[in-house]
Amino acid sequence: MDHKVLVSVDSLSFMYEDQQTKALDNVSFQIKEGEWVAIVGHNGSGKSTLAKLLNGLYFTKEGSIRIGDIVISEETVWDARKRVGMVFQNPDNQFVGTTVKDDVAFGLENNAIPREEMHKRVEAALEKVNMLSFLDQEPHHLSGGQKQRVAIAGVIALKPSIIVLDEATSMLDPQGRQEVLELIKELKQENMTVISITHDLDEAARADRIIIMNKGKVYQEGKPSEIFQLEKELIEIGLDIPFAIRLRSGLEAQGIQVDKITLTEEELVTELWTSHFKK
Structure with a gap:
């Protein structure tokens, strides 16, 4: 298509x-x-x-x-x-509500979304980012990855065509970064730009x-x-070159051939065991 x-x-x-x-x-x-x-x-x-x-x-x-x-x-x-939603680097700088629910609703209130529709959008957005169970939680009790997912929910609730993430994972620990990247992948699969x-x-x-x-x-x-x-x-x-690319180059320097170009660690591990450990 x-x-x-x-x-x-x-x-x-x-x-x-x-x-x-x-x-x-x-x-x-x-x-x-x-x-x-x-x-x-x-x-x-x-x-x-x-x-x-x-x-x-x-x-x-x-x-x-x-x-x-x-x-x-x-x-x-x-x-x-209205077509471009923005998620910034530091999730703490994006919160304005006293609870997760209030924060996601903030942008909808500013856009004069009717109350009943607003409730539906807040819950749908939080469910999409797997944060619905934190509806009444105070944002400062959340982890970095959870905060960034709530920030993304606030953007999703506004139904933009495009989401722009400006260094949105750079302040997160590895787990938080992985959570956000998996969410981005899911949004893309749903035709979000x-x-x-x-x-x-x-x-x-x-x-x-x-x-x-x-x-x-x-x-x-x-x-x-x-x-x-x-x-x-x-x-x-x-x-900085991705770790999987650097490791592939290092392996080839040691005489271990990796035929397929691998972009992630998971792809590299799969390529190594399928190509070098076949029965």
Whole structure:
């Protein structure tokens, strides 16, 4: 099935007032409905600036961002934000309610959703992120992964077309990170369009497509299997290669051949035991 283009970034440039160089320089790409795209880069590459432009937190006169049929501007930003939900790095900074239920309901109240509909959406969103049993819990009692799942529920309840995760797993422990990544995978399977802004290539390896940012420009773009063949280039621009890729290279240096390109530890383990321990 050929999905329609949902996000179109065209010749986008942006410069902060106190800077001499552009944070973004002539950036163009498209994202289709139902895709999970990871936008990756080291600190200062422009990826977080791009996230804020996608959600209308910043505006620029150079280039454009189109969300469906809406070109983001100061005049259209509120319509655009109905289509783009944002989850930030620190879940503690996102909570405004005294309970999980109140927090997920906050955005719905601001959008004047009728009370009966609001209750249905809150429960449905929390059930989707496996947090319904925490409905009346105080947010500060939750783990990092649980807090981030509640933050995602608050976005899901608003029914956006796109969810943008700006370093949403970077402050989580391994378990919390795994919880959130599994949730992202489930949302994508339900045709949610996901844009994850991250410096973590282990996270990016799970996406359908990766856009590498470097010095405000699109450096490379492609499927994870294509991107990770550029191992040396990625290291040169300051990115950490996924553990599974590094381990595969180490094994091959020791004479242990791994025929299939593996992007995750699970894939590498499966490839090793199926190819080297056949009866």
